Amino acid sequence: MKAREVNFDGLVGLTHHYAGLSFGNEASTRHRFQVSNPKLAAKQGLLKMKALADAGFPQAVIPPHERPNVPVLRQLGFSGSDEQVVEKAAAQAPHILSSASSASAMWVANAATVCPSADSVDGKVHLTVANLNNKFHRAIEAPTTEALLRAIFRDEKTFSVHSALPQVAMLGDEGAANHNRFSGDYGDPGVQLFVYGREEGSMLAPTRYPARQTLEASQAVARLNQVRPSQVLYARQNPQVIDQGVFHNDVIAVSNRQLLFCHEHAFAAQAQLLAELRRRMPGFMAIEVPQQAVSVADAVSTYLFNSQLLSHEDGRMVLVLPQESQEHEGVWRYLNQLLAQDNPISELKVFDLRESMANGGGPACLRLRMVLTGAEQQAVNPAVMMNDTLFATLNDWVDRHYRDCLTQDDLADPQLLREGREALDRLTQLLNLGSVYPFQR
Numbered sequence: 001m002k003a004r005e006v007n008f009d010g011l012v013g014l015t016h017h018y019a020g021l022s023f024g025n026e027a028s029t030r031h032r033f034q035v036s037n038p039k040l041a042a043k044q045g046l047l048k049m050k051a052l053a054d055a056g057f058p059q060a061v062i063p064p065h066e067r068p069n070v071p072v073l074r075q076l077g078f079s080g081s082d083e084q085v086v087e088k089a090a091a092q093a094p095h096i097l098s099s100a101s102s103a104s105a106m107w108v109a110n111a112a113t114v115c116p117s118a119d120s121v122d123g124k125v126h127l128t129v130a131n132l133n134n135k136f137h138r139a140i141e142a143p144t145t146e147a148l149l150r151a152i153f154r155d156e157k158t159f160s161v162h163s164a165l166p167q168v169a170m171l172g173d174e175g176a177a178n179h180n181r182f183s184g185d186y187g188d189p190g191v192q193l194f195v196y197g198r199e200e201g202s203m204l205a206p207t208r209y210p211a212r213q214t215l216e217a218s219q220a221v222a223r224l225n226q227v228r229p230s231q232v233l234y235a236r237q238n239p240q241v242i243d244q245g246v247f248h249n250d251v252i253a254v255s256n257r258q259l260l261f262c263h264e265h266a267f268a269a270q271a272q273l274l275a276e277l278r279r280r281m282p283g284f285m286a287i288e289v290p291q292q293a294v295s296v297a298d299a300v301s302t303y304l305f306n307s308q309l310l311s312h313e314d315g316r317m318v319l320v321l322p323q324e325s326q327e328h329e330g331v332w333r334y335l336n337q338l339l340a341q342d343n344p345i346s347e348l349k350v351f352d353l354r355e356s357m358a359n360g361g362g363p364a365c366l367r368l369r370m371v372l373t374g375a376e377q378q379a380v381n382p383a384v385m386m387n388d389t390l391f392a393t394l395n396d397w398v399d400r401h402y403r404d405c406l407t408q409d410d411l412a413d414p415q416l417l418r419e420g421r422e423a424l425d426r427l428t429q430l431l432n433l434g435s436v437y438p439f440q441r
């Protein structure tokens with residue numbers, strides 16, 4: 001069986017809410033304190049997974065994390081019973097409770113960086129968990145992400161899961177959202193492009209918003225993942241677009257096989273980067289969208305580039321987009337021109353992901369892509385693979401356990417903590433994960 005790309009999507013957690021936690025992510029800031037609908041959010045994500053699985057793209061699911069994160073609240077000095085810990089945090093530091101309750105683990109493009117076996121020195125599939133150091137609510141994801149990935153990629157002969165880098169700013173790592181892999185067939189050796197926003201000691205950095213990914217982190221991830229040095233390339237993000245809200249590279253660029261679809265202002269020294277890719281990757285093609293056709297601001301508000309580029313077996317590509325890019329006249333016009341032109345993109349698929357989008361997470365943020373050979377696919381915990389049965393099971397699970405309305409004040413409710421644990425305990429059984437959450441240990 002040929003190697004395929006399998007997309008692992010994050011399942012939205014029960015405490016999905018809008019807290020404005022991500023400075024530099026304009027959607028997050030704009031929707032602060034709005035009322036969220038966790039049930040709808042989870043269902044919107046499940047519908048995307050199911051539709052793509054039905055269209056023939058291998059699809060799997062990664063579960064949410066335990067929230068509120070009581071161990072982290074204890075680490076910050078809140079004490080007593082679990083309920084008292086939550087109650088005290090709500091009274092004394094509601095923003096901390098919000099961070100400890102964020103469902104941000106749903107954006108699994110930031111869970112890890114993946115190296116397929118075709119690119120690694122030891123021939124294993126490598127995953128390095130991201131430390132997400134730039135934001136407190138995201139930095140706390142790493143330990144549970146690691147436990148979940150180990151429960152899904154259990155077979156140590158096939159997979160190698162690496163812990164997150166040390167939690168310091170110099171090693172800020174945001175995972176696959178800043179990583180592109182180019183290849184011929186998926187199973188061919190590829191070129192891995194690591195994109196970073198800043199480098200220790202360098203003044204070349206954005207001034208308004210933070211650059212989350214560092215070169216030092218990217219280099220460490222490439223080492224841990226055993227990417228053959230001849231197959232690695234590093235490129236700096238254009239700091240000016242970071243300052244316009246492009247907090248991850250996947251907000252301004254997406255790639256698949258030999259194709260890079262990006263904005264003309266995505267990278268610093270873009271012309272040199274594209275020349276290098278052309279030199280290294282036979283058949284490389286770039287579609288650079290000019291500012292004149294789609295401005296950076298419109299790219300950020302519609303998430304045109306936070307799309308998924310997926311290959312059908314016959315080589316045709318589908319662009320999976322959020323509804324916001326269909327609703328924008330200019331962006332939609334551009335997309336239809338793109339379809340008519342000579343390039344591999346032959347189809348657009350549009351999804352309503354509004355709940356996630358309002359926190360700055362589009363179709364690409366919600367998935368971690370992995371190139372796997374047939375044997376490697378067999379080695380994945382089969383219970384996480386999306387199919388009719390799992391889709392029905394998870395929808396039913398969501399119906400039973402999720403609320404359809406959540407505000408900041410609700411986070412203080414000790415009942416929410418109990419609901420979450422009950423639901424996740426059930427989920428670990430449904431997905432055959434064993435004990436992965438702190439409350440289960």
Ligand SMILES: NCCC[C@H](NC(=O)CCC(=O)O)C(=O)O
Pocket residue numbers: 017018019020021022025028029102104107109110138177247248359360361362365
């Ligand atoms: N890849 C998309 C990630 C989106 C994520 N948003 C958030 O965490 C917003 C959470 C809030 O503001 O409630 C982030 O910025 O890392």
